[in-house]
Amino acid sequence: MKVITSIDDAVAAAGSELGVSDWLRVDQSRIDAFAEATGDHQWIHVDPQRAMADSPYGTTIAHGLLTLSLIPALSKQCFVVENAKMGINYGLNKVRFVAPVPVGSRVRVRSELADVNRIDDSTVHLTVRHTVELSANDKPAALAEMIGRYVF
Numbered sequence: 001m002k003v004i005t006s007i008d009d010a011v012a013a014a015g016s017e018l019g020v021s022d023w024l025r026v027d028q029s030r031i032d033a034f035a036e037a038t039g040d041h042q043w044i045h046v047d048p049q050r051a052m053a054d055s056p057y058g059t060t061i062a063h064g065l066l067t068l069s070l071i072p073a074l075s076k077q078c079f080v081v082e083n084a085k086m087g088i089n090y091g092l093n094k095v096r097f098v099a100p101v102p103v104g105s106r107v108r109v110r111s112e113l114a115d116v117n118r119i120d121d122s123t124v125h126l127t128v129r130h131t132v133e134l135s136a137n138d139k140p141a142a143l144a145e146m147i148g149r150y151v152f
Contacts, residue, residue, distance in 0.1 A: 002079040002113075007124045007152055010081075014116045018128065019078030023106040023135060024070065026062050031103060034066040048103070062101035067142045071109055071130045078111035081126070084150040090125060093145035099137055106135040114145060123151050 002018040004010050028048065035041045040063055043050045051060040072089075081087055101107060115127035125147050132142040 001077060004079060004081045004126075005083045007116075007118060007122075010113070010116045010124055010126055010150075011118075013113050016113055018075075018111040018113055020111075021074040021077040021109045023108045024074060025104065025106050026066075026070075026101050028060060028103050031060060031062050031066065034063055034069070038063070038065070040065075057100055057102055060103045062103070062105075064097040064142070067097065067101050067107070067132055068095060068144060070107065071132065071142075071144060071146065074107075074109035075111050075128070075130060078109060079113075079128075081148070081150050084152050085122075086151045088149050090147040090149040093127065093147065095142065095144045097142050099134060099139040099141050101134065101141045105141075107141055108133050108135075119149070123149065125149055 002013060031045050035046050044055055045060055045063055048060050052058055110131045110133060112129045114129040117125040119125060127145055127147050130144045130146060131140045134141050
């Protein structure tokens with residue numbers, strides 16, 4: 001796990017891998033809770049019997065946005081920013097859902113500090129490229145570039 005304590009620390013780490021999280025199993029209860037929270041009850045996510053019969057995956061799959069939403073918590077195992085007065089999610093540059101996450105799959109996040117942009121003497125944008133890896137697939141589940149704004 002990488003610890004970033006200043007803007008200079010971030011600049012020095014640009015282009016490097018920050019860390020890899022532990023594996024997390026994506027079970028049906030997590031998928032159902034996400035469907036309930038978002039109102040997205042599409043059968044391919046929440047109906048195991050229909051998914052077994054009609055889905056090309058033979059089972060339910062996690063929502064793409066559920067997969068994306070796992071990144072912030074898992075990436076805390078990859079890196080932390082200390083000494084910042086404030087850190088906020090500034091947005092996303094690019095998101096791709098490369099492979100489905102079948103129910104019961106294990107995922108983890110690999111984080112790389114892709115870019116560091118100084119905004120002023122106390123503020124920096126960190127663009128972190130996250131790869132959501134699947135334990136049973138060579139293809140990643142998702143790729144996302146997230147931008148964090150940190151004020152030191």
